[in-house]
Amino acid sequence: MSAAGPVRLVVAGAIIDLENRSLLLARRRYPAEVAGLWELPGGKVEVGETPERALRRELAEELGIDVEVGGRIGPEVALRADLVLIALTARVVSGTATPTEHSAVRWVDGAGLSAMASEGELVPADAVWVSDLIEELARRA
Numbered sequence: 001m002s003a004a005g006p007v008r009l010v011v012a013g014a015i016i017d018l019e020n021r022s023l024l025l026a027r028r029r030y031p032a033e034v035a036g037l038w039e040l041p042g043g044k045v046e047v048g049e050t051p052e053r054a055l056r057r058e059l060a061e062e063l064g065i066d067v068e069v070g071g072r073i074g075p076e077v078a079l080r081a082d083l084v085l086i087a088l089t090a091r092v093v094s095g096t097a098t099p100t101e102h103s104a105v106r107w108v109d110g111a112g113l114s115a116m117a118s119e120g121e122l123v124p125a126d127a128v129w130v131s132d133l134i135e136e137l138a139r140r141a
């Protein structure tokens with residue numbers, strides 16, 4: 001795509017459990033470069049869709065959960081010239097996260113997230129969010 005082409009947004013959910021001070025991560029199956037690495041679940045925003053609505057749709061499809069979406073967290077990340085990634089906070093309103101497209105899900109606390117980042121277990125683009133996520137987990141404690 002040319003540099004002047006439309007930019008597509010990917011929205012990822014920083015799903016936080018207030019009681020357990022933990023964050024939901026999902027393990028990617030594809031593409032090969034990131035298969036086996038952990039991400040904040042989400043997906044691409046469709047034309048005419050708000051990021052909030054896209055996140056609720058993706059999380060219902062991918063994990064079978066209904067979430068309430070909060071505000072932005074962390075910086076936006078340019079994945080490619082035509083793809084930008086943002087993260088929104090969210091909390092589960094109903095359902096239990098059960099992966100349909102990911103190979104696994106797990107809840108981690110701040111220390112666990114930090115350890116996974118150090119071990120290179122997160123998808124590379126998400127590494128920039130780690131300090132903001134750890135701060136958020138501590139703030140809500």
Ligand SMILES: Nc1nc2c([nH]c(=O)n2[C@H]2C[C@H](O)[C@@H](COP(=O)(O)OP(=O)(O)OP(=O)(O)O)O2)c(=O)[nH]1
Nearest residue numbers: 010011012039040041042043044079085123125126
């Ligand atoms: N969902 C999500 N995608 C991420 C994250 N970090 C990151 O680099 N990505 C990349 C991987 C993909 O190239 C793109 C999102 O693709 P996706 O596969 O989740 O979205 P989708 O379901 O709407 O897309 P598709 O498979 O239908 O093409 O963003 C993240 O934390 N969450």
